[in-house]
Amino acid sequence: xxxxxxxxxxxxxxxxxxxxxxxxxxxxxxxxxxxxxxxxxxxxxxxxxxxxxxxxxxxxxxxxxxxxxxxxxxxxxxxxxxxxxxxxxxxxxxxxxxxxxxxxxxxxxxxxxxxxxxxxxxxxxxxxxxxxxxxxxxxxxxxxxxxxxxxxxxxxxxxxxxxxxxxxxxxxxxxxxxxxxxxxx
Amino acid sequence: xxxxxxxxxxxxxxxxxxxxxxxxxxxxxxxxxxxxxxxxxxxxxxxxxxxxxxxxxxxxxxxxxxxxxxxxxxxxxxxxxxxxxxxxxxxxxxxxxxxxxxxxxxxxxxxxxxxxxxxxxxxxxxxxxxxxxxxxxxxxxxxxxxxxxxxxxxxxxxxxxxxxxxxxxxxxxxxxxxxxxxxxxxxx
Numbered sequence: 001x002x003x004x005x006x007x008x009x010x011x012x013x014x015x016x017x018x019x020x021x022x023x024x025x026x027x028x029x030x031x032x033x034x035x036x037x038x039x040x041x042x043x044x045x046x047x048x049x050x051x052x053x054x055x056x057x058x059x060x061x062x063x064x065x066x067x068x069x070x071x072x073x074x075x076x077x078x079x080x081x082x083x084x085x086x087x088x089x090x091x092x093x094x095x096x097x098x099x100x101x102x103x104x105x106x107x108x109x110x111x112x113x114x115x116x117x118x119x120x121x122x123x124x125x126x127x128x129x130x131x132x133x134x135x136x137x138x139x140x141x142x143x144x145x146x147x148x149x150x151x152x153x154x155x156x157x158x159x160x161x162x163x164x165x166x167x168x169x170x171x172x173x174x175x176x177x178x179x180x181x182x183x184x185x
Numbered sequence: 186x187x188x189x190x191x192x193x194x195x196x197x198x199x200x201x202x203x204x205x206x207x208x209x210x211x212x213x214x215x216x217x218x219x220x221x222x223x224x225x226x227x228x229x230x231x232x233x234x235x236x237x238x239x240x241x242x243x244x245x246x247x248x249x250x251x252x253x254x255x256x257x258x259x260x261x262x263x264x265x266x267x268x269x270x271x272x273x274x275x276x277x278x279x280x281x282x283x284x285x286x287x288x289x290x291x292x293x294x295x296x297x298x299x300x301x302x303x304x305x306x307x308x309x310x311x312x313x314x315x316x317x318x319x320x321x322x323x324x325x326x327x328x329x330x331x332x333x334x335x336x337x338x339x340x341x342x343x344x345x346x347x348x349x350x351x352x353x354x355x356x357x358x359x360x361x362x363x364x365x366x367x368x369x370x371x372x373x
Contacts, residue, residue, distance in 0.1 A: 138267035
């Protein structure tokens with residue numbers, strides 16, 4: 001149980017408090033308070049991708065993001081975590097990627113790739129937290145997994161985006177990769 | 186995995202199933218068998234007063250699934266420090282192969298603004314909604330899981346009919362435009 005959640009007062013951690021907890025256990029984090037243009041966000045460094053670009057995850061408080069009421073008892077989803085690609089997809093590129101993205105989203109243990117109608121490409125997870133009994137351990141394990149998945153699959157996805165592979169060819173490569181991973185496990 | 190509570194001899198999913206039924210859900214627990222070495226719950230998310238409709242969510246631990254796959258391959262699964270509960274809902278629509286590209290596009294576009302989970306489509310499962318909950322302890326998560334099911338049920342009740350519009354011949358982009366027109370906004 002985190003120190004931030006007291007025994008008698010179950011509360012969700014704030015994004016800033018959560019960032020401090022992650023920093024205490026050695027993660028690279030940066031909290032950015034909201035301003036007129038953007039909501040508060042917590043940045044978490046996940047290392048580098050296959051092209052040595054920084055992999056940075058942004059965490060948002062959903063109540064702030066969607067301007068929800070704090071008193072809504074049915075909302076157990078305090079945080080949404082996003083990695084956003086620095087490129088956008090045309091409808092034709094989206095069409096090439098949809099099958100492989102659906103396959104990945106059916107397989108990944110937690111976290112999914114999402115494409116917006118405007119062509120933005122995200123890796124995303126909605127982390128549900130029990131306010132009376134939350135810990136960072138599952139989240140830290142999820143961060144490790146996410147860094148691994150982004151490192152593993154981003155190259156394949158960008159090969160399709162850049163036209164080096166068709167969606168079908170990428171899917172065949174993914175199946176080969178998954179088969180080999182199961183064989184080596 | 187240590188999902189059995191030795192004091193009461195109930196697994197976490199058995200406890201959850203009891204609570205779901207007490208809470209008014211129609212649910213069914215299936216224990217491990219030689220044919221299916223995983224435990225799972227099937228729960229109907231449709232309005233309990235409407236007996237003519239059903240929207241079945243399947244709940245299982247991904248660690249069970251991984252262990253079963255590794256067992257079939259005669260290998261050992263890596264130990265995990267947390268548990269992953271998969272909530273998978275198959276939507277009651279056909280997903281014929283010739284419509285899959287548009288259904289997949291609509292699934293991903295509708296997923297973008299969701300506050301939980303993601304939609305997808307494939308030939309084997311059809312159209313689906315999926316979310317995986319992370320838990321350090323598989324017990325005492327009932328409130329969280331039921332909250333997630335309530336949220337999923339509300340989303341699916343509102344959005345699942347959109348997929349039938351693709352079967353009626355509309356493109357994913359046209360379906361989004363219809364939703365935006367209905368909502369009076371730029372898109373969902």
